[in-house]
Amino acid sequence: MNALxxxxxxxxxxAIAPIAAGDTIVVDGRNHVAxxxxxxxxxxxxxxxxPGDKVIKYGAPIGSxxxxxEAAAHVHxxxxxxDYIATHMRDTLERSTAS
Amino acid sequence: xxTAWQRNDGRKGIRNVVAVCYLVECAHHVARRIVDKVDDPxxxxxxxxxCYPNAYADKVMRAIATHPNIGGIVLVSLGCESFNREGLAxxxxxSGRPVETLVIQEVGGxxxxxxxxLEAVARVKAEADKTPRVDMRTDELIVGTIxxxxxxxxxxxxxPAVGRAFDRLVAEGATCIxxxxxxxxxCEGVMATRAITPALGQALRDxxxxxxxxxxxxxxxxxxxxxxxxxxxxxxxxxMGAYSKSGSSPISGIIKPADVPPSPGLYMLDVxxxxxxRFGFPNISDNAEIVExxxxxxxxxxxxTGRGSVVGSAVSPxxxxxxxxxxxxxxxxxxxxxxxxxxxxxxxxDRVGDEIYDLTLAVAGGARSISESLGHQEFILTxxxxxxxxxxxxxxxxxAASA
Numbered sequence: 001m002n003a004l005x006x007x008x009x010x011x012x013x014x015a016i017a018p019i020a021a022g023d024t025i026v027v028d029g030r031n032h033v034a035x036x037x038x039x040x041x042x043x044x045x046x047x048x049x050x051p052g053d054k055v056i057k058y059g060a061p062i063g064s065x066x067x068x069x070e071a072a073a074h075v076h077x078x079x080x081x082x083d084y085i086a087t088h089m090r091d092t093l094e095r096s097t098a099s
Numbered sequence: 100x101x102t103a104w105q106r107n108d109g110r111k112g113i114r115n116v117v118a119v120c121y122l123v124e125c126a127h128h129v130a131r132r133i134v135d136k137v138d139d140p141x142x143x144x145x146x147x148x149x150c151y152p153n154a155y156a157d158k159v160m161r162a163i164a165t166h167p168n169i170g171g172i173v174l175v176s177l178g179c180e181s182f183n184r185e186g187l188a189x190x191x192x193x194s195g196r197p198v199e200t201l202v203i204q205e206v207g208g209x210x211x212x213x214x215x216x217l218e219a220v221a222r223v224k225a226e227a228d229k230t231p232r233v234d235m236r237t238d239e240l241i242v243g244t245i246x247x248x249x250x251x252x253x254x255x256x257x258x259p260a261v262g263r264a265f266d267r268l269v270a271e272g273a274t275c276i277x278x279x280x281x282x283x284x285x286c287e288g289v290m291a292t293r294a295i296t297p298a299l300g301q302a303l304r305d306x307x308x309x310x311x312x313x314x315x316x317x318x319x320x321x322x323x324x325x326x327x328x329x330x331x332x333x334x335x336x337x338x339m340g341a342y343s344k345s346g347s348s349p350i351s352g353i354i355k356p357a358d359v360p361p362s363p364g365l366y367m368l369d370v371x372x373x374x375x376x377r378f379g380f381p382n383i384s385d386n387a388e389i390v391e392x393x394x395x396x397x398x399x400x401x402x403x404t405g406r407g408s409v410v411g412s413a414v415s416p417x418x419x420x421x422x423x424x425x426x427x428x429x430x431x432x433x434x435x436x437x438x439x440x441x442x443x444x445x446x447x448x449d450r451v452g453d454e455i456y457d458l459t460l461a462v463a464g465g466a467r468s469i470s471e472s473l474g475h476q477e478f479i480l481t482x483x484x485x486x487x488x489x490x491x492x493x494x495x496x497x498x499a500a501s502a
Binding site: 001004006014015016017039040041042043055057058059060061062063075076077080081082083 | 251252255259285286289327328329330331332333334335336339340342343347441442443444448
């Protein structure tokens with residue numbers, strides 16, 4: 001097993017071992033082939049995800065898809081984004097301390 | 100079934116600690132020498148270093164000194180500090196516990212006070228030993244959780260495993276407390292949906308907003324580039340890792356340091372001071388938060404760590420849950436539970452959650468946690484300021500008061 005399901009409602013798994021391109025990833029009992037390397041702690045799609053889909057981890061939305069991903073694809077900055085608009089993000093903080 | 104110590108206020112302790120308490124840094128050495136010379140794991144050192152008065156420190160110290168795990172108190176005062184020692188001694192006495200006060204300037208200095216302190220501890224301990232023993236049920240336990248020295252593994256192993264243990268404890272009627280609003284930024288919306296009333300949900304949102312504002316003024320960023328390298332994509336995802344310690348039970352209320360939950364259930368402890376930042380960081384180290392959890396009545400504290408903390412605490416045992424398998428191997432002799440096995444496919448989250456649950460009950464039943472048996476008795480209390488929680492924060496309080 002190289003990917004962990006944290007919550008039954010989740011649509012992503014978490015890699016718990018380094019996954020190399022070409023490795024097998026088992027998702028809900030079905031074998032998939034990893035297209036890219038996926039590091040420990042990174043997310044793997046549990047099923048096909050479409051742009052706009054909420055990404056569910058820990059049973060809670062952690063952002064939305066910005067691009068499609070097939071089952072077992074890597075889910076990260078390239079295909080998802082935050083739904084949370086923080087009042088003080090790092091750049092606003094830097095601007096406020098610079099001024 | 101746990102065999103506990105019955106206190107006059109109806110609460111039950113899982114330890115019977117005699118605490119030697121210095122009331123200003125100037126009395127710290129004398130108090131420490133007394134504790135060192137007694138050399139008994141259940142005679143412990145606590146204290147407050149400041150000379151200036153602080154309502155928060157006074158409230159927390161009174162809560163700690165009358166904590167169910169405390170059997171008796173010896174106060175060590177220099178004599179000219181501003182801590183209200185008479186008020187503290189009166190609170191302890193009114194709780195039915197033995198208490199003695201030593202004033203160094205009156206007893207006659209260092210050596211004389213250490214000698215007098217050894218006798219005082221012996222008398223207080225003899226009285227504390229007479230405390231009746233009673234059975235204690237799981238639903239009388241209060242358990243806190245905190246994370247420290249976190250890394251990328253914390254949010255996928257140890258934290259959710261503690262959440263599962265919390266779910267079992269809450270289901271059995273115990274009281275569980277989580278905290279760290281500063282690390283809940285982004286999951287306040289999810290958290291609010293778990294509140295037992297809409298007004299409490301809004302209060303949870305407000306407390307996270309307060310934390311975000313406070314930390315920002317102190318110059319904290321929120322999401323670091325290193326987080327993304329570890330596989331975290333968004334702020335809310337990062338926060339969810341810390342938040343997962345709370346499990347999935349409904350949230351029954353918000354408390355502040357030294358507030359004891361009015362009824363069983365899951366509570367969030369708001370540790371971020373109210374008002375403009377005045378005394379520096381909300382919590383200068385993990386033990387400052389552990390002391391606040393204990394002041395809220397926690398009998399046991401579950402501490403998750405990825406990089407490997409070694410601390411324990413005075414008054415209440417700390418159970419260490421190690422998230423990272425590498426750390427777990429390197430620091431095995433400091434860890435009670437190895438949640439890193441989840442990453443190596445050797446255990447499931449449910450299995451580790453059950454282990455944490457079982458160990459919590461075993462430690463409540465008298466088994467020593469590892470930090471406890473290693474002699475860790477850290478304690479730190481500094482200056483803060485709080486306003487009381489608002490009426491929306493404790494929906495069950497009125498009900499509990501009338502019951």
